[in-house]
Amino acid sequence: AANDRGASQxxxxxxxxxxxxxxxxxxxxxxxxxxxxxxLLSIFNDLNERYFDGAVTALITWGRETKRRSEKRKAIRxxxxxxxxxxxxxxxxxxxxxxxxxxxxxxxxxxxxxHVFPHRSDGERRExxxxxxxxxxxxFRFHERAIRWEKAHLSRLLRA
Numbered sequence: 113a114a115n116d117r118g119a120s121q122x123x124x125x126x127x128x129x130x131x132x133x134x135x136x137x138x139x140x141x142x143x144x145x146x147x148x149x150x151x152l153l154s155i156f157n158d159l160n161e162r163y164f165d166g167a168v169t170a171l172i173t174w175g176r177e178t179k180r181r182s183e184k185r186k187a188i189r190x191x192x193x194x195x196x197x198x199x200x201x202x203x204x205x206x207x208x209x210x211x212x213x214x215x216x217x218x219x220x221x222x223x224x225x226x227h228v229f230p231h232r233s234d235g236e237r238r239e240x241x242x243x244x245x246x247x248x249x250x251x252f253r254f255h256e257r258a259i260r261w262e263k264a265h266l267s268r269l270l271r272a
Contacts, residue, residue: 129230143173147207150216156200159221163251170227172220175201185270191219193226200224205272211265218258225249 145153156172170193192201200223206216225245232239241249249255262269 129232143171145172145174147174147204149207149209149211150213152202152216152220155213155217155220156224159217159224163221164224164228168224168227170198170200170224172200172202174204174207177204188266188269190269191223193223195226195230198227200227205269208272210268212261214254215258215261218252218254221252222249 145151145156152172152174156168160166160168175192188203188205190203190206193199194201200220202216202219202223205211206219225248226240229242229245229248232242252258
C-alpha cells in the first residue's frame, strides 16, 4: 500500500476477517479421511448436519505421521484448522482403537468451529477462542465427557 501503514493495517484486517472466503491453495498431497479405526469424513458429515445444517465447507484429513523422536513428547496438537486452505487436520495419534469416536468427534467439532468463527485480531493480538466460540463448543453433546477423557488419557496420547 505504497508505504501507507494505515492502509496496510486495514488491508491486513480485511484479509484476516475474510480468510475463510478465499479460494484454497492447490493441494499437493491427497486428503486421507479413512483411518484404521476412525473415518474422519463420516464424523465430519455427521457433525456438519447435526450442528451446522451442512454449512461447513471445510476439508478434512489426517495429519502426517511423524518419525518417532527419542525424547518424550510434552505436548500434542490434536487438531488444527487452516483458514486459507479451509482445511482441518487431525493428529494421527487419534486413529487408535482405544480412542473413542466421541473424542475424535469432539476434536473435529472444535476445528469446525474455527471455520465458523474465524479468529479475530486487533492488529496486535489474535483471539482464537471467543466467548461465542466457547459457548458453541459446549453445545457438543459429549463435551464434558470428552474433556474428562482427554484429562484421563493425555499421557497415553503423548506416547502414541
